[in-house]
Amino acid sequence: xxxxxxxxxxxxxxxxxxxxxxxxxxxxxxxxxxxxxxxxxxxxxxxxxxxxxxxxxxxxxxxxxxxxxxxxxxxxxxxxxxxxxxxxxxxxxxxxxxxxxxx
Numbered sequence: 001x002x003x004x005x006x007x008x009x010x011x012x013x014x015x016x017x018x019x020x021x022x023x024x025x026x027x028x029x030x031x032x033x034x035x036x037x038x039x040x041x042x043x044x045x046x047x048x049x050x051x052x053x054x055x056x057x058x059x060x061x062x063x064x065x066x067x068x069x070x071x072x073x074x075x076x077x078x079x080x081x082x083x084x085x086x087x088x089x090x091x092x093x094x095x096x097x098x099x100x101x102x103x
Contacts, residue, residue: 004069004077008102012079013064019085022057024050032103040096060086076103 011030018027027050037044052058062085070078080099087094 004071004079005067008069008077008079008100009064009067011102012081012100016059016062016064016083016085019053019059020057020061022053024053027053057088060088062086072101076101078102 015027015030018024018030028046031046031049033046035046035049037049062083064081064083067079067081069080072078078099078101080097082095083098084093084095086092
């Protein structure tokens, strides 16, 4: 069976990439219709996540570090990492830990 990091990390990077390029359609296509984002200020659904791209790119750039993955059954996997990113609207980069489940 393929290592989940090889399978899942490219999809996770495509979501981050959509935030950099402002590709709302790609963001929506990558996230499951039942997507739930958990953030320090609350929850977000897929519409809210892609909505941050209504006026173009949300980020200047990003980096994923200390990436770990784990299979959660036959067709699901968990990816966890530390993300460093810079919003278009801010001068300083931010860091947060992220976990995503992919099917």
